[in-house]
Amino acid sequence: MKIFRFLLVGFIFGIVLTKTEAISWYRIYEMFHFQSFHMYGVIFTAIFTGVIGIRFLKKKDIKDYKGHTIEILDKERASFRYIIGGIMFGLGWALVGCCPGPIFVLLGVGIIPILVVLVGALLGNFIYGIVKDKLPH
Amino acid sequence: MDFIYGTWHWSISGFLIGMIMLALVYFGKSFGMSSNLRTLCTIGGAKRASQYFDFDWREQKWNLAMVLGAILGGYFATQFLSSENIVKINPKTIEQLHALNIDAPNGKIVPDAIFSMETMQTPKGFSILLIGGLLIGFGTPYAGGCTSGHAISGLSNLQLPSLIAVIGFFIGGLITSYFIIPLLF
Numbered sequence: 001m002k003i004f005r006f007l008l009v010g011f012i013f014g015i016v017l018t019k020t021e022a023i024s025w026y027r028i029y030e031m032f033h034f035q036s037f038h039m040y041g042v043i044f045t046a047i048f049t050g051v052i053g054i055r056f057l058k059k060k061d062i063k064d065y066k067g068h069t070i071e072i073l074d075k076e077r078a079s080f081r082y083i084i085g086g087i088m089f090g091l092g093w094a095l096v097g098c099c100p101g102p103i104f105v106l107l108g109v110g111i112i113p114i115l116v117v118l119v120g121a122l123l124g125n126f127i128y129g130i131v132k133d134k135l136p137h
Numbered sequence: 138m139d140f141i142y143g144t145w146h147w148s149i150s151g152f153l154i155g156m157i158m159l160a161l162v163y164f165g166k167s168f169g170m171s172s173n174l175r176t177l178c179t180i181g182g183a184k185r186a187s188q189y190f191d192f193d194w195r196e197q198k199w200n201l202a203m204v205l206g207a208i209l210g211g212y213f214a215t216q217f218l219s220s221e222n223i224v225k226i227n228p229k230t231i232e233q234l235h236a237l238n239i240d241a242p243n244g245k246i247v248p249d250a251i252f253s254m255e256t257m258q259t260p261k262g263f264s265i266l267l268i269g270g271l272l273i274g275f276g277t278p279y280a281g282g283c284t285s286g287h288a289i290s291g292l293s294n295l296q297l298p299s300l301i302a303v304i305g306f307f308i309g310g311l312i313t314s315y316f317i318i319p320l321l322f
Binding site: 086130 | 141144145146147148149150151152153154155156157158159160161162163164165166167170171173174175177178181183186187189190198199200202203204205206207208209210211212213214215218223224226227229230233234242246247248251252253254256257262263265266267268269270271272273274275276277278279280281282283284285287288289290291292293294295296297298299301302303304305306307308309310311312313314315317318
């Protein structure tokens with residue numbers, strides 16, 4: 001089953017985020033107050049691993065499992081949306097201490113009130129979908 | 138065994154998160170958790186409301202499998218890999234939180250002041266959770282990604298837009314942490 005490998009990757013992702021406490025409101029608060037290196041360590045090590053890995057994949061011209069050349073799409077060139085959308089997300093991230101991945105992981109941890117955050121996030125996404133074309137990007 | 142049951146070291150988890158992103162690239166996909174919100178809206182029937190939701194959600198089945206896996210992973214880690222000895226944050230942070238009447242971790246992953254069932258049932262507690270969710274749900278598609286898509290995937294691929302977005306995440310986070318949270322608590 002092809003879908004199974006993604007279930008497994010997600011499972012590992014959920015364990016890692018839980019055990020490194022990236023799903024913890026406390027860790028996010030501590031990070032934004034520069035009172036611990038922990039979260040910065042996680043993010044910088046992930047990026048460092050990613051940069052090396054992607055350079056390696058590109059340099060060796062490694063094909064993906066289907067035999068296609070690995071192509072990573074460049075992000076759209078713009079700046080307004082990134083800064084304004086980024087600030088909005090950041091405001092919410094620090095308030096409830098979780099980004100989209102951890103919202104789901106916290107469901108599994110058994111934090112029931114995270115359902116309110118999830119409903120809010122779906123509603124926010126829905127509103128974005130409706131007003132999208134009227135927003136500057 | 139504390140390295141498994143206690144808090145995982147940042148170098149181990151950072152490396153594993155990087156490898157997860159690379160595994161997805163190898164599988165021909167790209168790492169991004171926030172796009173699942175859009176997929177869930179589409180499945181819920183949002184297609185009728187906006188063209189933005191008019192896409193074949195089956196293409197995103199793999200990402201929904203990731204979500205299901207992440208939920209199961211959170212459950213597994215909590216049930217079988219847990220100890221009391223977690224969330225050892227800086228004592229200075231605990232002191233600061235105490236001044237705001239936010240309870241110390243003491244082995245909890247999230248504070249009761251925000252995530253207890255009682256808090257959720259107060260108008261203020263409910264609003265904080267809902268507004269936090271709204272900002273995340275609106276902000277991530279506007280910014281074109283979240284921590285996984287921009288900070289990890291995008292920066293690994295040296296994308297300037299991702300750097301701009303991550304700077305935005307931090308501006309927003311600092312505003313909430315330094316100004317909004319002290320006002321609310």
